[in-house]
Amino acid sequence: MALLELDDVSKAFGSLKAVDGVSFKVEAGEIFGIAGPNGSGKSTLFNIITGIPFGPDRGHIRFDGTAINGKSGHAIARLGLARTFQRETSFDGLTVFENALIGASYGRKEKGAAAAAREAAAEALEFVGLGSVSFGRLAGELSVFERKCLMLATAIAMQPRMLLLDEPASSLTKPEIETSIGLIRRTAERGITILLIEHVLTFLMSLSQHLLVLNNGRVLAAGEPASVIADQRVIEAYLGTRRAVA
Template structure:
């Protein structure tokens, strides 16, 4: 049984159909990639799946068989579905450790303070932020470190499914390589990952299944190698079909 199921979800803004009848499912423990040109509906899809800041106009979202599309974003997060954003988000006036504490406390309310602190420290360790960084203000971090902190805050929530929106954006090549290892470490902890990215090599390296959106609709889905070779995908990215041999 799929852990995350998206069934015929749609979202329109006036006459613009940002997401149009999109369906797919993600198995437990999978890394599932989503690609598509700018404006294809990728981030809007994450918004309606997580309820942040809005749900779908129609369609169903199921987490482990439970429909969640009518729930609020905070309720969905506490059920085990967390996300990160394209831009690095943090409480810049708080320390690295305090940011992680917020995620740990929010994800599992009612836990003892000691357990929350342990979860925060463990999450920071997973993403590679050392003890020496715990007392630094989040606003003082580099772009890559801020991305790591955003991931740590999400991991500290102990989600079952983690949605990552363009984690490689604005990173250098060495930082992208480090991010690949980081995401694999998170997945190795039993977290199911759904990943949006423009860097196709990043998606190809990590994803077990790949879905491509175009104009809000599913253009292709399946094994990454087959999807990338699909002439429709080539046309969507390059604007022209490959010449026949």
């Protein structure tokens, strides 16, 4: 059984169909990439999967066989599904450690003792390279790359089974992107299934076992990454028609 299954999922805002009849499955243990031009519905898809801030208008979403349509964001998180966001989100007036502790305390499948939550937060921060600044810096003092690492650590501290990453490479330098690729690979090696959105196809190609491309809210192509990016429809969605490119 797939860990995550979407069947004919749709979301509209008035006459705009942001996500239109999307279906796919993500197997446990894999890194599954989602690409698409701006406005193709990628982040909206993450929103309706996680229930933050809304669910689908139509279709079925199952996580580990459990229907999650209509469940609240925190209920979905406690089933073991966590996410990060396009923009670097944190409680800027709290320390780095306190941010991760929030995830460990309130997002985990089972609430543990305070000591267990602190241990989970500290371990996650050490994993992403922020252990040395856990207590000495506020989240608002971090660089863009460090804030992205903090988002990842906070999500990992929730001890999820699956992690949705929304454009983790955006606004990063080339060396930071390479570091991010390594972090995501190591996260998957922890046994966490990854669903990954990114504009940069080379980033997705370096990580994904399967690749899906959205365009205008619909699935344009899906399958083995090398075959997907060679699809003429995908080339035209990113670059325009052959005549336009010429």
